[in-house]
Amino acid sequence: MHIQTKYFGEMNVDKGSFIQFPDGLPGFPDEKQFVLLNLSEKSIYQVLQSVENPAIAFVVVNPYDIYQDYVIDLDDNLIDTLQITDKRDVVVMSIVTLKDPFESSTINLKAPIIIHSRTSQGKQYILHTDEYPTKASILPPASSCVKGE
Secondary structure: OEEEEOOOEEEEOOHHHOEEOOOOEOOEOOOOEEEEEEOOOOOOEEEEEEOOOOOOEEEEEOHHHOOOOOOOOOOHHHHHHOOOOOHHHEEEEEEEEOOOOHHHOEEOOOOOEEEEOOOOEEEEOOOOOOOOOOOEEOOOOOOOOOOOO
């Protein structure tokens, strides 16, 4: 299927790669189908692109690629909603707020996007803790454990 994208123009995507957000995303309740697109082969960043609206696209990253010590507990309601039976099926993404220069960009650790990889169902999950900020540095403090270092 051909879709228009915010960053890549027109692309052919497999309908099987669509991620369903039955409740939409906060602020975008009508946007229910997205697809994850790689920024490049080597980048840890991806784009969560609306299938219906090319203007709605979020740069996302797996927060564990930056903050290895990031820990979240999913509540029973979310586990039931997404029908999660195996933690290995859970994909966690954080939305990136891009800034110039890029090093001043931030990621939202307070409201990760949770995706069930086998059913392609997703939901943005707002954590009920003040432990993680909505604007965490894209470059964690030196004291944080970072993958690859």
